[in-house]
Amino acid sequence: MASKTRQQKDRHQEILEAAARVITERGLAETRISDIADRCGVSPGLILYYFESKDRLLVEALTFANDQFYLRFSREMRRMKTAREQLDRLIELSVPGLLPEYERLDEWALWIEIWVRALRDPMMAKEREVLDRRWRQSIADIIRFGRETGEFPAGWDAEELGLQIGATIDGLAIQVLMNDTVFSPTRMQRVSLEVASRLIGFELEPAEA
Amino acid sequence: MASKTRQQKDRHQEILEAAARVITERGLAETRISDIADRCGVSPGLILYYFESKDRLLVEALTFANDQFYLRFSREMRRMKTAREQLDRLIELSVPGLLPEYERLDEWALWIEIWVRALRDPMMAKEREVLDRRWRQSIADIIRFGRETGEFPAGWDAEELGLQIGATIDGLAIQVLMNDTVFSPTRMQRVSLEVASRLIGFELEPAEA
DNA sequence: CCAGGATTTGAATCGCCAGTCAACTTAGCC
């Protein structure tokens, strides 16, 4: 039973991963069940054997990818000693295409798909709100942590700052993602940090080593 | 000839308007040619008589809607005497759902569709960049104007500020558009102005009359 | 080694919709 369950779970997860990848490459609208099947090296019928419909699979895939990212992210956070380190890393991970090393699943492309869909699909809308809240929460946590360690001054509500900084990063990331000719990843990184420092109220040393 | 051309132009525009409206309501992915035809009270065949393909029509419709908005917007700007008035109005118009009066074509929902599509469609990518540049330019113009009138201090490059402020507004607008339970239109308006004032470097009077 | 359930396949079904087209209507023009 345990092995059966694990078998199932593996296939399940394998399909979700494949789906996320296909969506990233082709876009939600151009994703066919057979594309996902091909990616798994499996027949199309099997996909529907594990998921009751294409729609539900897509929604699950979108949140699954975000969960994956979030897990890696929060594991990293826990290892860091200072809030400033955390913030730097958060921003680093938020800039599309800054880190080729990290298995680029291009989170941001998926986010845009989530937004479009959430606009009309209540199930996705609900998921989005959860994911977003979690993300803002992470930023707020960093700020609270920084206040405990004395790195950051007391000030506005950490939740509010999380919202503000999160939104700003969103907006900047879109520009970068669109490959805008005037807005490079490095520039986004710099701007994000500047905005964060001003909103949170800590001093930004001129530049790193 | 003049009348023929005008006839054509009317139908053309009528279709574009209808398309923009349908896309806003149903989303790009769920927009059928027949939906657009219905909206015009016309047969589906006619749509393809005026546009060579559905795809091209959709792209044109998306930019058309943005042009419309931009025209109204820049006409308004020209009438204003102070940069601060301009900025206030810009923000007011940028907050989704703040002004019910204004014929809600919900620009922002269309923007998200533009982004998704621009990610893979080069034609749309090019259009997007033009539209975006124009938008940033408008913000930069306001800043330059404010410096001429002495309302705003000299400081960073106006273009750079346009980019930063524009991106921040984008990010905030998404949150509001998603109907996030914790982020209201009014709150976005306030936050946008605060961020703008800090980035541009002018003093924000506590509240308006 | 076998029965029986879990997987997996791939062919068949079914509905949908973009795009085509031949026929019809209208409007202006001589």
Add this chain to the structure above:
DNA sequence: GGCTAAGTTGACTGGCGATTCAAATCCTGG
């Protein structure tokens, strides 16, 4: 009043792609 071209219709085609399903195949415990 015909004549022509633009505008309009709506039935039709063709392909695509989600789902279904009956038939293989694979496992596992007994």
